[in-house]
Amino acid sequence: MFQALADPSRRGMIERLSHGPASVSELAAPLAMSLPAVVQHLQLLEASGLVKTQKIGRVRSCVLDATAMSQAERWIHQRRTGWERRLDRLGDYLNQTRDDDQIKGDKS
Amino acid sequence: MFQALADPSRRGMIERLSHGPASVSELAAPLAMSLPAVVQHLQLLEASGLVKTQKIGRVRSCVLDATAMSQAERWIHQRRTGWERRLDRLGDYLNQTRDDDQIKGDKS
DNA sequence: CAATTAGTTAAGTTAATACTTAACTATCAC
DNA sequence: GTGATAGTTAAGTATTAACTTAACTAATTG
Known part of the structure; x- marks a missing residue:
């Protein structure tokens, strides 16, 4: 396809x-x-x-054929959003550890 | 791409x-x-x-690269939805004329 | 029915892809 | 520094893809 x-x-x-x-x-x-x-x-x-x-x-x-079109669309969509969710979790993690640092009183 | x-x-x-x-x-x-x-x-x-x-x-x-991925995704999406809108309008048209027929008293 | 139109089939050519192996260059671990 | 690791470069081969022309079939049209 x-x-x-x-x-x-x-x-x-x-x-x-x-x-x-x-x-x-x-x-x-x-x-x-x-x-x-x-x-x-x-x-x-x-x-x-x-x-x-x-x-x-x-x-x-x-x-x-709209069905086949949306099938191709979905393949890309799933790979892209899969990767973006990972990026978001990484962002959350970085924010989390930065907050922890602040709580612990580390200099930013 | x-x-x-x-x-x-x-x-x-x-x-x-x-x-x-x-x-x-x-x-x-x-x-x-x-x-x-x-x-x-x-x-x-x-x-x-x-x-x-x-x-x-x-x-x-x-x-x-999520940006490039979504670019490919969008290309497919636009062609697909463009075509689906056309289909919908055709459906509306057919429903419309069928209703007209009923209004005019034609046998279904 | 002769001519035109719309598309199909077959066969061949050229150019682009998807590999391979061999030889090479950095970086890292001891 | 020696050797292993991670990747790169170059060059060649084999398959596939994107065409071409020529000859054909089957529906229309005048």
Whole structure:
């Protein structure tokens, strides 16, 4: 999933899809590459679960999958907050020992 | 930054760092690869801003950078919620027209 | 039904990644 | 100072990723 987010063209496609569903050619329009290249990116996005597609007639409609997006979001969030809680506890500890020092009458 | 998150070994290192600072060898320990390979991953993580390092004596200490983490988190969050708001508005619209239909006396 | 449009498949090329080993440089412990 | 520890640098290899073009299929449109 992060692999899929790693490429700027694919992030561009996701950005576009965050504004609403789009066909393959609509996704391709702003990108400076051939259609097959876009399709390959799209396949990766679909394999990662970030995008769902459905073919109606001859046009394939693509939409963002909010569930997969929030899954990636959560992974980062949990690592970040895990680390921040540690930082906070360290801060508390430092404040605690400083207070102790003051109570014991040490010079600050 | 997402490029840095794309590799499983690097995510492993981030996971480790979310539990607290670590030296290069501590990061390398659980990984089945040579030390230089780990250093290369670490350089990428540092270049991406996700990890900060500092060398004291002969050991390099690595810590997670919460700011960079939340930046990646926010990118995903904004695309996801942007899309979800669209979905909600669509839902409202459908409910609205259904209500209109009922008001107009159409059979459901 | 002929031409266009929308997308797909296959195959090949180039460039970037993820490693490796070997040799080297500091720092620390005795 | 000798030897072990922690990490670094350099250089090469092998796999993967990001494209390309060419040829094709299947829906529309005039």
